Amino acid sequence: MSKRPFRLGLATLALLPVLTGCGVMSGGATKTIMITSIPAAATLATVPPSGEFTTPASVQLERKHSYTVTARRQGYRDATGQITRKLRTGPVILDILFTGLLGVVVDAATGGWYDLQPENVILSLEQVDASLDGPDVISVTVAFDQRSAGVATVRSSTPVQIEVVKN
Numbered sequence: 806m807s808k809r810p811f812r813l814g815l816a817t818l819a820l821l822p823v824l825t826g827c828g829v830m831s832g833g834a835t836k837t838i839m840i841t842s843i844p845a846a847a848t849l850a851t852v853p854p855s856g857e858f859t860t861p862a863s864v865q866l867e868r869k870h871s872y873t874v875t876a877r878r879q880g881y882r883d884a885t886g887q888i889t890r891k892l893r894t895g896p897v898i899l900d901i902l903f904t905g906l907l908g909v910v911v912d913a914a915t916g917g918w919y920d921l922q923p924e925n926v927i928l929s930l931e932q933v934d935a936s937l938d939g940p941d942v943i944s945v946t947v948a949f950d951q952r953s954a955g956v957a958t959v960r961s962s963t964p965v966q967i968e969v970v971k972n
Contacts, residue, residue: 834867834868834869835866835867835868836924838863838925838926839863839924840863840925840926841860841861841925842928842929843927843929846860847859847860847877855872860928866921868915869890869914869915870916871888871889872887872888873887874886874888874928881933882932886926888921889921890919893918893919
């Protein structure tokens with residue numbers, strides 16, 4: 806009985822880690838994305854589903870998908886954001902050149918060729934029920950300086966958003 810098939814099998818087994826996909830080896834099949842909301846403590850869901858979380862959250866997502874993330878909180882309008890997969894050309898080229906068909910199949914199936922962007926997502930929820938937070942009355946005063954045409958001073962008891970419209 807020849808030892809050649811045994812040695813060939815042993816060599817193949819030793820090379821198996823090298824034959825797996827470069828993308829999986831260099832980046833993994835998942836990526837951690839930090840998702841925060843303003844205000845915090847919103848319920849977070851992803852499509853495709855990856856679980857339910859409360860913001861701020863570090864969410865482990867599979868690289869093979871793009872995601873829509875939605876933050877929900879009572880008294881606020883839902884906020885959504887996108888996390889998109891982007892092709893990493895380096896692992897694709899390395900797979901084709903060095904790992905052959907096995908590496909291509911592994912990385913294509915697991916998403917090892919992809920990266921997820923952005924790495925940090927901030928979702929701003931708009932308040933729709935004013936009775937939950939904030940004062941009952943907001944005082945805003947506007948004063949015009951007669952000596953400087955077009956200059957106005959705005960004072961508010963609470964931070965407000967001001968829009969200036971030119972006629």
